[in-house]
Amino acid sequence: MLYQGVLRKMQTEMGSPIQYFLVFENDFLNMNQLLNKELTIDFIKFQCLNCGRERPIYRQGFCKSCFYESASAGDWIMKPELSTAHLGKEDRDLEYEKKVQLQPHIVYLANSSNVKVGVTRKTQVPTRWIDQGAHEAIEIVEVPNRYLAGITEVALKAHVSDKTSWQKMLTNRIEDVDLKAWRDKLQSSIPEGASEYFLGENSETHMDFPVLQFPEKVKSLNLDKTPSYTGVLKGIKGQYLIFEDSTVFNIRGNEGYFVGIGIS
Incomplete structure (x- = not known):
């Protein structure tokens, strides 16, 4: 076929x-x-x-032209800390940016090749974790917009990686870790403005890949x-x-x- x-x-x-x-x-x-x-x-x-x-x-x-012109390929996609819709400031298309940026976002820890921090819209949980090949993940904060998620990720990157080794993930040379302990350890590093949204009672989500x-x-x-x-x-x-x-x-x-x- x-x-x-x-x-x-x-x-x-x-x-x-x-x-x-x-x-x-x-x-x-x-x-x-x-x-x-x-x-x-x-x-x-x-x-x-x-x-x-x-x-x-x-x-x-x-x-190439669409990458530099489309609202869905702005720099804030990869760097959420650059989001400006909460200020009413346009990057490429303010209406689109409001739609995407001004909704609940999750900052999370995931373990695919190592423990990493990441950002995703709440509606993309657990899809984002699956796409990264994470076999376990946990939410740290749930904030009302992408900017707050972005500055939280930047702050936490000083203490934990934001990268995945795709080669290590695919060979499955990974170790289980206590993501709850990591979450609690990082709580004090959450920046002002996002700290009130800390999620301290949730549990890990585990993924089983085919x-x-x-x-x-x-x-x-x-x-x-x-x-x-x-x-x-x-x-x-x-x-x-x-x-x-x-x-x-x-x-x-x-x-x-x-x-x-x-x-x-």
């Missing part, structure tokens, strides 16, 4: 294990059902997620260099497909690539 469409990050459903869905314009695939099957991925063309034109993808699924075989050492599939690849799917973690030959393919990292996927 052959499916075609532009890649967007896989949609997920919390479960044991987590369910993954690759959604195209007119079809979708339950990726869990493809474990142990041979897949062929063929790059066909680019398709910008914003303008829809066939232009080379620059970042985040956008062509992986039959973890690679010993990963090699990343780059469609620009290898436009056609065939391998047996052995697992899904984060937004990565894991294949029998230790090749891994980052779906989110290839958003905006129009591909064909053959199943045999």
